[in-house]
Amino acid sequence: MAGTEEQVHGAQAPAAGDAADEFAVRDPATGEVIAHCPDLGPEAVAAMARRGREVQPAWEALGFAGRGRILRRMQKWVIDHREEIIAVIRSETGKTYEDALIAEISYGAAAFGFWAANAEGYLADEKVRSSAVLVKGKKLLVRYRPLGLIGVIGPWNYPFTNSFGDCIPALAAGNSVILKPSEVTPLTSLKLAEGLRECGVPDGVFQVATGQGPTGAALVEQVDMIMFTGSTATGKKIMAEAAKTLTPVSLELGGKDPMIVLADADVDRAANTALYYGMFNGGQTCISVERVYVEEPIYDAFVAKVTEKARKLRQGAGGPGTADVGAMTFPPQVDIVERHVQDARDKGARVLVGGSRGDHAAGSWYEPTILVDVDHTMTCMTEETFGPTLPIMKVRDEEEAIRLANDSPYGLAASVFGKDVKHAEAVARRVEAGAVCVNDALVNYSALELPMGGAKASGLGSRHGAGGIRKYTQQQAILVTRFAMRKDPHMYPYSARMTKRLGRLFAFLYGRGARD
Known part of the structure; x- marks a missing residue:
């Protein structure tokens, strides 16, 4: 379909009285119009x-x-x-x-x-x-x-x-x-x-x-x-x-999903996961890795591995096996990514990989980008970027990492990495998010038996x-009385005798709780 314009008739036709307006659909890799669809009004x-x-x-x-x-x-x-x-x-x-x-x-x-x-x-x-x-x-x-x-x-x-x-x-x-x-x-x-x-x-x-x-x-x-x-x-x-x-x-x-990398983490595993689930789908995933907090002892090693791997990423629109990261889907989102990266630069962050729209003749593109020397004064760490960026922040210890991970109005997803799995899970339980992965990220969404929903400003209700x-x-409650007398003892008319019996019954059933 890419590169050819089609008239789409699969939508409901406008009802009488609705203007038969249409809107264009574009291929974000090229910017070309590929279809027109009906813009349906209230009557339709x-x-x-x-x-x-x-x-x-x-x-x-x-x-x-x-x-x-x-x-x-x-x-x-x-x-x-x-x-x-x-x-x-x-x-x-x-x-x-x-x-x-x-x-x-x-x-x-x-x-x-x-x-x-x-x-x-x-x-x-x-x-x-x-x-x-x-x-x-x-x-x-x-x-x-x-x-x-x-x-x-x-x-x-x-x-x-x-x-x-x-x-x-x-x-x-x-x-x-x-x-x-x-x-x-x-x-x-x-x-x-x-x-x-x-x-x-x-x-x-x-x-x-x-x-x-x-x-x-x-x-x-x-x-x-x-x-x-x-x-x-x-x-x-x-x-x-x-x-x-x-x-x-x-x-x-929305989400601003944090990853916490503890000092005992498998650096290769953490780096591979951060890069993949930070850049997957061009970073346009509500539960992608949006910010990373790494404990000081392994910070340099982690950044080095992520940077090395990021430089090898292939961006393009080719067939199977030819590209790792594609175009961005929504042109205004590219503007947001660009603003976040520039804001970080202006406030002292360094761009180790990427940092621009790249060399493309047309379409909506932004390079896979690695940012360091970041902090919470920067929008890349506090607002949803929804693009192929990975800001990495050094932290003193896990307490600082947890505090910063929770320093957000959002709470959709998060991840924690550490070889001591019991300890990493304990850290995960302190993160304010609807879903937290330990030594993994994002794949929880594929478990359809497992609820997926957000905390705080990340939503209400859940999927799966x-x-x-x-x-x-x-939800409907149903009560069925199968064997019934003509009149239950507590029904009208009230009598002093029955009221007294009911009082004794309730005292017997409910008056035997713990005493101070």
């Missing part, structure tokens, strides 16, 4: 919502087994069409081939199979036992029923994994879904929508609403729940709008595990 989104609600009951009625069969078909479809999907992903994101294969295809294919296999277990009725005397002998259970219509607003950095990927558990739970992908990267969602149709998802159960900011705002007004991934500032706006209708939200927002699908449902 409302029409999609009505359609989604109409067909949702039938989709729910298929049951977990019926929906699971379709999701497993889609898992195979993704693998069978992986080269086509990778080509689309790369054309609108600028990723390397391997970044698309490892982080998008691998995750997406696994997710279809995972939710097909596990949705029923996570959402099965749960029997409850109670110590309450008034419910003795009664059946108590909790059930999870689909909310109905889910709106997903996705980011541009991972159009399959973090945009379309959020739709998979929502569909598995029995909901209809409207996905509003980023206007920067809508083509992947449209390609995957083709696959869902081919695999048997009924029309209207999954719809793609292409458009810009107002399209997302219109979606918030129409759905029963919103899943949003993006900036903290936009997440706050969405939450404020959703609050007007008490629409539940789940938010994965039981919470990752239950958030798309309404």
